[in-house]
Amino acid sequence: xxxxxxxxxxxxxxxxxxxxxxxxxxxxxxxxxxxxxxxxxxxxxxxxxxxxxxxxxxxxxxxxxxxxxxxxxxxxxxxxxxxxxxxxxxxxxxxxxxxxxxxxxxxxxxxxxxxxxxxxxxxxxxxxxxxxxxxxxxxxxxxxxxxxxxxxxxxxxxxxxxxxxxxxxxxxxxxxxxxxxxxxxxxxxxxxxxxxxxxxxxxxxxxxxxxxxxxxxxxxxxxxxxxxxxxxxxxxxxxxxxxxxxxxxxxxxxxxxxxxxxxxxxxxxxxxxxxxxxxxxxxxxxxxxx
Amino acid sequence: xxxxxxxxxxxxxxxxxxxxxxxxxxxxxxxxxxxxxxxxxxxxxxxxxxxxxxxxxxxxxxxxxxxxxxxxxxxxxxxxxxxxxxxxxxxxxxxxxxxxxxxxxxxxxxxxxxxxxxxxxxxxxxxxxxxxxxxxxxxxxxxxxxxxxxxxxxxxxxxxxxxxxxxxxxxxxxxxxxxxxxxxxxxxxxxxxxxxxxxxxxxxxxxxxxxxxxxxxxxxxxxxxxxxxxxxxxxxxxxxxxxxxxxxxxxxxxxxxxxxxxxxxxxxxxxxxxxxxxxxxxxxxxxxxxxxxxxxxxxxxxxxxxxxxxxxxxxxxxxxxx
Numbered sequence: 001x002x003x004x005x006x007x008x009x010x011x012x013x014x015x016x017x018x019x020x021x022x023x024x025x026x027x028x029x030x031x032x033x034x035x036x037x038x039x040x041x042x043x044x045x046x047x048x049x050x051x052x053x054x055x056x057x058x059x060x061x062x063x064x065x066x067x068x069x070x071x072x073x074x075x076x077x078x079x080x081x082x083x084x085x086x087x088x089x090x091x092x093x094x095x096x097x098x099x100x101x102x103x104x105x106x107x108x109x110x111x112x113x114x115x116x117x118x119x120x121x122x123x124x125x126x127x128x129x130x131x132x133x134x135x136x137x138x139x140x141x142x143x144x145x146x147x148x149x150x151x152x153x154x155x156x157x158x159x160x161x162x163x164x165x166x167x168x169x170x171x172x173x174x175x176x177x178x179x180x181x182x183x184x185x186x187x188x189x190x191x192x193x194x195x196x197x198x199x200x201x202x203x204x205x206x207x208x209x210x211x212x213x214x215x216x217x218x219x220x221x222x223x224x225x226x227x228x229x230x231x232x233x234x235x236x237x238x239x240x241x242x243x244x245x246x247x248x249x250x251x252x253x254x255x256x257x258x259x260x261x262x263x264x265x266x267x268x269x270x271x272x273x274x275x276x277x278x279x280x281x282x283x284x285x286x287x288x289x290x
Numbered sequence: 291x292x293x294x295x296x297x298x299x300x301x302x303x304x305x306x307x308x309x310x311x312x313x314x315x316x317x318x319x320x321x322x323x324x325x326x327x328x329x330x331x332x333x334x335x336x337x338x339x340x341x342x343x344x345x346x347x348x349x350x351x352x353x354x355x356x357x358x359x360x361x362x363x364x365x366x367x368x369x370x371x372x373x374x375x376x377x378x379x380x381x382x383x384x385x386x387x388x389x390x391x392x393x394x395x396x397x398x399x400x401x402x403x404x405x406x407x408x409x410x411x412x413x414x415x416x417x418x419x420x421x422x423x424x425x426x427x428x429x430x431x432x433x434x435x436x437x438x439x440x441x442x443x444x445x446x447x448x449x450x451x452x453x454x455x456x457x458x459x460x461x462x463x464x465x466x467x468x469x470x471x472x473x474x475x476x477x478x479x480x481x482x483x484x485x486x487x488x489x490x491x492x493x494x495x496x497x498x499x500x501x502x503x504x505x506x507x508x509x510x511x512x513x514x515x516x517x518x519x520x521x522x523x524x525x526x527x528x529x530x531x532x533x534x535x536x537x538x539x540x541x542x543x544x545x546x547x548x549x550x551x552x553x554x555x556x557x558x559x560x561x562x563x564x565x566x567x568x569x570x571x572x573x574x575x576x577x578x579x580x581x582x583x584x585x586x587x588x589x590x591x592x593x594x595x596x597x598x599x600x601x602x603x604x605x606x607x608x609x610x611x612x
Contacts, residue, residue, distance in 0.1 A: 021424070021427075126304060126307055128542070129304070129541065129544075129545060129590060129591060129594050130308065130545070130587055130590070130591075131544075131545040131548040131549060131586055131587060131590045132545060132549065133548065133549030133552060134548060134549070134552065134567065134582070134583050134586045134587065135583065135587070137552070137567060137571060137579075137583075138315060138316075138579055138580070138583040139315065140571075141570075141571045141574065141576075141579055142315060142316065142318075142576075214431065218431075218433055221433050221436075222433060222434075222435065222549070222553060225433070225435050225553070225556075226552075226553075226556065226568060226571060227568075227571060227572055228571065237433075240433075240435070240436060240439070243439075244435075244439060244557070249439055249442050249443045249446070249447060250446075250447060252443070252447055252448070254443065257436075257439055257443070258440075261433065261436035261439070261440070264433050264436065265428070265431055265432055265433075265436075268431040268432075268433075269427065269428060269431040272427055272430065272431050273427065276427070
């Protein structure tokens with residue numbers, strides 16, 4: 001536990017690289033990020049351009065369409081590249097919201113304890129057991145389908161685990177001798193939190209955050225698949241939604257429903273591998289060693 | 291306070307919280323809920339007033355809440371405009387199918403997951419262990435609905451041979467009840483397999499970690515010192531002690547399971563609560579959606595409650611006031 005708190009960010013990346021699966025995760029994530037950022041420039045097919053006639057619909061790969069066309073004759077490969085951006089964006093933004101809520105609840109709860117702790121942790125435990133997907137579906141259906149609402153819904157429902165983990169780390173930090181000493185020297189609570197607590201829970205928060213991104217990307221994909229995605233944006237989940245409802249499976253259009261799923265699998269796996277490896281570095285007892 | 295009473299109190303307060311939360315969520319719908327519920331813009335003022343009264347929406351928020359709770363206690367979950375019948379009747383038709391799907395897949399997932407996990411953990415550090423872990427991480431990263439789509443394609447279009455939609459063959463005539471169950475069983479295979487592929491990973495990872503931790507305990511060294519075979523040590527001593535942490539973790543699994551079931555029911559048109567949720571989202575049938583969420587949430591809370599009690603029975607140290 002003690003060396004976990006002294007881990008320096010650059011040292012963390014080095015250790016991560018040394019772990020086989022952590023390295024695999026980094027490579028996957030770099031590859032996906034690269035194709036999401038650069039891809040649409042290299043491959044300038046308009047992902048929203050519909051086909052000219054019926055013959056352009058659900059076309060197998062070929063004729064300049066690397067991955068064929070969808071049920072409206074749009075190019076699947078350029079949708080895949082644009083979709084990567086939306087999936088990553090939603091995943092990361094929702095994680096930012098979730099981490100801010102989870103980490104601050106966890107730190108305040110663990111540091112101040114008492115009635116505040118009881119109340120905050122009851123709320124946390126409540127959200128920990130309430131089934132997340134049904135709640136996301138209900139909220140998505142009520143508040144409407146646009147990108148910021150999807151981000152908010154996913155972010156506001158993904159923090160309980162973070163809060164629990166951060167709280168227990170804060171609890172153990174609080175027992176360290178230098179905290180009462182700092183207090184007796186007249187340090188204010190906020191100062192102790194900022195200087196003595198936050199830097200030491202940071203590595204744990206980062207490791208957890210990476211794992212949360214994986215969950216948020218899966219949540220976005222699932223919500224979009226259910227039909228609650230932003231109708232104006234192409235994401236991997238919404239591609240799978242349209243391939244499902246347009247009957248691409250029955251017509252054997254594998255080029256339409258395979259690539260987005262593989263994309264989701266790779267990104268989620270990339271974040272999971274990096275997150276697992278980071279957890280192993282920051283908290284060796286907690287993580288499954290791979 | 292004894293553990294059981296304390297835990298029951300938590301359960302009840304959670305249920306009250308979820309009922310209240312559900313009420314607030316569906317009563318802050320932007321716009322007039324009646325127009326949304328009736329899904330019509332062409333209502334006369336009289337009709338709107340009548341519907342407001344019928345739905346108990348004509349009082350203050352608090353009196354609306356009281357009406358809502360009173361109706362719930364009478365088993366009144368509202369009226370569906372798409373189905374033109376009370377929501378409770380629709381729920382009664384569908385809930386059993388979901389229970390069937392969840393029970394079958396949970397049994398398979400838990401048993402197979404724990405066996406594979408313990409096996410991998412007992413070979414800690416060996417090749418078979420690390421490849422199991424990698425396979426589990428990949429499986430856990432799969433979107434459940436996509437696995438379902440792949441299996442539909444494989445067994446419905448490509449190879450064929452297994453039913454990919456519904457719970458029974460349409461218009462089938464059965465000679466006896468056995469044939470009907472056989473038909474349902476065939477329809478269960480792919481949905482169960484889909485949930486299993488993704489969810490087994492969860493139990494593999496948890497039980498593997500748990501076994502590795504148990505194996506490093508002192509009493510394991512003693513067992514080895516007594517000259518017991520590795521098999522006896524792992525399956526006789528390690529296995530049993532590794533189960534408790536798995537049970538704690540399964541609390542988190544219950545919520546994930548429900549999410550997976552919704553996706554599977556959508557992909558395979560399995561006529562359960564998940565498909566009902568999906569259809570009510572598409573048709574914006576809010577009374578049905580509201581009921582689906584409430585029932586699912588309460589079921590998960592009760593399942594957690596049962597798991598906690600079981601855990602407490604197996605390990606009475608748990609739940610001692612911290």
